[in-house]
Amino acid sequence: MTFELSPIDKAKFVAAKRATRYVESGMKVGLGTGSTAAWLVRCLGEMVRDDGLRIKGVPTSSRTAQLAREVGIEVISLDEAKWLDLTIDGADEYDSDLNLIKGGGGALLQEKIVATASDQMVVIADISKQVDTLGAFPLPIEVIPFGWQTTKALVEETLIGMDVLGRTTSLRMIGDHPFVTDEGNHIVDLHLNRIGNPRQLSLVLNQIPGVVENGLFLDICDAVVIGFGDGRVEVRDINKGAVEEERYDFLEEGNLFTDISD
Numbered sequence: 001m002t003f004e005l006s007p008i009d010k011a012k013f014v015a016a017k018r019a020t021r022y023v024e025s026g027m028k029v030g031l032g033t034g035s036t037a038a039w040l041v042r043c044l045g046e047m048v049r050d051d052g053l054r055i056k057g058v059p060t061s062s063r064t065a066q067l068a069r070e071v072g073i074e075v076i077s078l079d080e081a082k083w084l085d086l087t088i089d090g091a092d093e094y095d096s097d098l099n100l101i102k103g104g105g106g107a108l109l110q111e112k113i114v115a116t117a118s119d120q121m122v123v124i125a126d127i128s129k130q131v132d133t134l135g136a137f138p139l140p141i142e143v144i145p146f147g148w149q150t151t152k153a154l155v156e157e158t159l160i161g162m163d164v165l166g167r168t169t170s171l172r173m174i175g176d177h178p179f180v181t182d183e184g185n186h187i188v189d190l191h192l193n194r195i196g197n198p199r200q201l202s203l204v205l206n207q208i209p210g211v212v213e214n215g216l217f218l219d220i221c222d223a224v225v226i227g228f229g230d231g232r233v234e235v236r237d238i239n240k241g242a243v244e245e246e247r248y249d250f251l252e253e254g255n256l257f258t259d260i261s262d
């Protein structure tokens with residue numbers, strides 16, 4: 001079965017494909033969560049199957065763990081791995097310093113723990129995730145269920161003193177029920193519109209009892225691989241200070257996966 005991918009899926013696919021070049025046999029690799037990371041996991045699975053790539057993957061969610069196993073990647077826990085060579089993950093926003101908002105898929109806690117335990121973090125994204133200033137995407141925070149309404153009220157009170165443009169918050173729902181993370185917690189989304197001082201905000205949020213972690217990833221990402229719908233890919237590496245560009249002619253028949261669901 002073949003079908004045409006949407007421009008956004010082409011962009012995600014080429015970003016993921018280009019990012020596989022960071023992966024070498026023998027590596028322990030953190031596997032991100034979300035639709036872009038799912039492309040990466042499929043690409044790596046293909047390399048394991050067809051090219052003899054040997055890696056151990058540490059998934060950042062139960063969804064990613066399931067997909068990784070399905071495509072033949074050896075899955076280990078973070079405690080088994082202890083430290084990782086590389087993590088590749090998606091993002092909801094990245095700025096010019098490669099600071100990120102993550103957690104749109106509700107996996108920010110495991111994602112942050114895994115990325116922080118890695119020598120290198122590479123983000124894969126389509127160009128729509130690029131922003132001048134973080135905050136248009138609602139900032140997710142993971143909160144424990146006990147007293148979550150009180151925690152949410154405390155967060156709202158704290159936001160009054162912060163350099164942000166919006167201050168409304170919402171409990172993330174799935175249908176009629178609060179979303180529950182892999183760690184059994186809830187997500188509160190902060191509609192801030194613009195975050196003037198992400199560093200200060202991150203520190204202050206994490207001091208509130210009941211907040212487990214927030215979705216600001218600051219000074220964690222080393223490189224971002226940006227995909228475009230026409231097959232172009234741009235790589236920005238914060239350490240090398242370099243920008244590389246190339247183009248994938250990736251639409252030959254048989255070169256795509258048939259399963260594109262997250």
Ligand code: 5RP
Pocket residue numbers: 032033034035036037089090091092101102103104105106107108111
């Ligand atoms: C999940 C995440 C995702 O990486 C982020 O939401 C991007 O997802 P997608 O690649 O589907 O746009 O942080 O918690």
